[in-house]
Amino acid sequence: MVSRRILLGALAGMAAPALAFAEGDGPAKPSVLTKKGRRTRSALSHQASDKAALDRAMASVKPMEAEPAHAPAAAHAPAQEVSPEEALGRLKHGNAIFARGGANLMLPTLARVAxxxxxxxxxxxVIGCADSRTAPELIFDCNLGELFVVRVAGSTVGREGLGSIVYAVEHLGAPLIVVLGHTKCGAVGAAVDVAKKHSELHGALHEMVLPIIPAVLEADETHPADLQDAAIRRNVRDIAGRLKTADGVLAERIEEGRLKVVSACYDLATGVVSFDA
Known part of the structure; x- marks a missing residue:
């Protein structure tokens, strides 16, 4: 059966090989049932008294997830690497599907899990907020294994988060980093209250909003009337800008054109993600 993502990518004018790679389409792996079938055939080969009986027994064993015997050799070729532009286009396309109510909510198959x-x-x-309404896999119409997600309230990045990002880029080959904020972000709202109303937060909550306060002060200079919304967008832009030089691996891959870092904002009311690129 043709992959849903290859079909959608073709309709959107995107490269099918890149989409197949991102989806994880490739040579099918033998399932447990297939292996069991092989064990059954092995047992029958010892028990059958003649070739005709053996052939009939083997014909009755039909693995559920095996590829057709006539599948072309090209189907087993390694998929091409996804470029930063292709990855960004795929996220935009997936969000368009989600925003119009057509997202795929099917769980991955056991074969895919294996x-x-x-x-x-x-x-x-995707560097996102911990808000329960902003799961990147859903709003970008993605599935298991497609996105490497780092989430904390306010979409901020500490040293541990940076290490996770560098790992995904250097060792997993991810070509795109998206810093994703969202409208009505409570963490940014708390930072606004601390900066403008001198509200007091205790312990870890205070530490959570501290990295966001510079964005609040910057936004206050240009958009004081809608400070929370402006601070949300300024915050993710600032984080994306800092990430470009935060680690030598990231900076090198950006210079080589192998990595792109962008910021974006998700609208809770419409389901639409607005990208700054």
Whole structure:
């Protein structure tokens, strides 16, 4: 059966090989049922008294997830690497599907789960807010193994988060980083209250909003009337800008054209993600 993402990508004018790579389409792995079928055939080969009986027994064993015997050799060729532009286009396309109510909510098959147990190849890193309404896999119409997600309230990045990002880029080959904020962000709203109303937060909550306060002060100079919304957008833009030089691996891949870092904002009311690129 043709992959849903290859069909959608073709309709959107995107490269099918890149989409197949990002989706994880490739040579099918033998399922448990297939292996069981082989064990059954092995047992029958010892029990059958003649070739005709053996042939009849083997014909009755039909693995559920095996590829057709006539599948072309090209189907087993390694998929091409996804470029930063292709990865960004895929996220935009997936969000367009989600925003119009056509998102795919099907769970991955057991075969896909087993395949991912051997390794991962996410096509994008998404730095998002911990808000329960902003799950990147849903709003970008993605599935297991496609996105490498780092989430904390306010979409901020500490040292541990930076290490996760560098790992995804350097060791998993992710060509795109998206810093994703969202409207009505409570963490940014708290930072606005601290900066403008001198509200007091205790312990870890205070530490959570501290990295956001510079964005609040910057936004206050240009958009004081709608400070929270302006600070949300300024915050993710500032983080994306800092990430470009935060680590030598990231800076080198950006210079080589192998990595792109962008900011974006998700609208809770419409489901639409607005990208700054």
């Amino acid at each position: 395949e991912l147990s051997k390794g991962q190849k996410p096509f994008a890193v």
